[in-house]
Amino acid sequence: MKIIAYGIRDDEKPYLDKWSEENPDVEVASTGELLDDSTVDQAKGADGVVTYQQKPYTASVLDKLGSFGIKFLSLRNVGVDNIDAAAAKRNGIQVTNVPAYSPEAIAEFTVTQLMRLLRRTNTFDRKQANGDLRWAPDIADELNQMTVGVFATGRIGRAAMRIYKGFGAKVIAYDIYHNPELEKEGVYVDTPEELYAQSDVISLHAPATKENEHMINDKTIAQMKDGVFILNPARGALIDTDALIRGLDSGKIGGAALDTYENEVGIFNTDFGSFDKIPDERLKNLMKRENILVSPHIAFYTKRAARNMVYFAMDANKSLINTGKSDKLVEL
Ligand code: COI
Structure with a gap:
């Protein structure tokens, strides 16, 4: 053989x-x-x-x-x-x-990125690199005060939920399939709209299907809380990148951690030699922002x-x- x-x-x-x-x-x-x-x-x-x-x-x-x-x-x-x-x-x-x-590998990375967003570490790193060691105006949020909405409760979503709970966050979830244990805990909301309306953080853990392509779009972003944080360690196709950029420009979205990106094929896991040579203007637009953490599909790694x-x-x-x-x- x-x-x-x-x-x-x-x-x-x-x-x-x-x-x-x-x-x-x-x-x-x-x-x-x-x-x-x-x-x-x-x-x-x-x-x-x-x-x-x-x-x-x-x-x-x-x-x-x-x-x-x-x-x-x-x-x-x-x-x-x-x-x-x-x-x-x-x-x-x-x-x-x-x-x-290793569902935990992806879950741990997702929460790591969320903590970096909440504690504004990207901003502080950039400020410090320029010799600016001041605090203000980059005051942080605390996860234990927030509601995290987990979209899809497969193995990775459930591993992420365990960590969010460990931080003391309120965790709610949406999935077409209900996990019996989670069902008993009463974490499920009935519709994605409810998840969007109640969550300070939206943590995406769904596989890519025809039905959920661009599920994060102008309409669903409008249903979210002001200043929402969006985490996507799942599949780039879940997010309409143009809508995400509009949501960031308007301030509706407080930040996002993207370990996946809809045009990542041929870009992630490639060395272009310099930032300027990355051949994707929308991706570079996102990478330049302090409240966006782009990582090249490494949550699993x-x-x-x-x-x-x-x-x-x-x-x-x-x-x-x-x-x-x-x-x-x-x-x-
Ligand atoms: C997956 O396991 O589906 C991942 O996204 C990881 C990557 C190696 C493709």
Whole structure:
């Protein structure tokens, strides 16, 4: 049996080598390159492919895999929104993901960024770099005095809720699916509108779907409290960036932490050499603001997560090849 792993970073390589040592029955090939039209031929002769979301998996790539007789594609990450589902289906390609490599990694980072926003650390860092060590006017807010609205209570949303509660915040949530434990606690509101109206902070943890594209838009921003803080460690597509910028310009939005951005493909996890060379004016507009924290999709990026992403995806791919089954199969 042969599995090829694409996009293997230096920090993942030791985990892949260890998995390979522990699974001598599997021939493991790997490349640092991402799976795309220019690299897909390297998969010829493999039984399964392991990769992760950094760019779309297009029909032409999936058709190529299909033509090589490859039926098993295992993602090392949670989101499956960048797979051409129709092409995967017509090629009979089964897809697995890793739904829980470390929900805490993402939750901890989200709250870190919120605390930075509330305590104005970005502003103080910038002031200090210019020799300005004064306090005013950058007085902070306290999380324990605030209501945090968590949009979507999957594993990551729930991990974030635990931390918000630890800080003493009032936590409310919206989700179409109600978690039984949270239901008992009575945290759910019935509509997104209620969440927007009551929350000082909105923490987004939903996957990207056709239905929720640009769910944060001019209309929903208008339903929010004045000075609201918005956190998006989930998917860039949830936020209409132009509406966000309008909300920031008007002062309606107090700040935002964006670990995802709707045009991030080809931009995040790339070194452009200087700020000016970042090829996205809207992103630069956001990055220049003191009340915006942009981070290049790093909430997931911890040692534990990297290890689990490699191990769980390799295990899932091997299981699919051996048995046609995996508990990590996703419905596309
Ligand atoms: C995910 O797990 O879906 C992420 O957003 C992390 C990233 C490696 C794509």
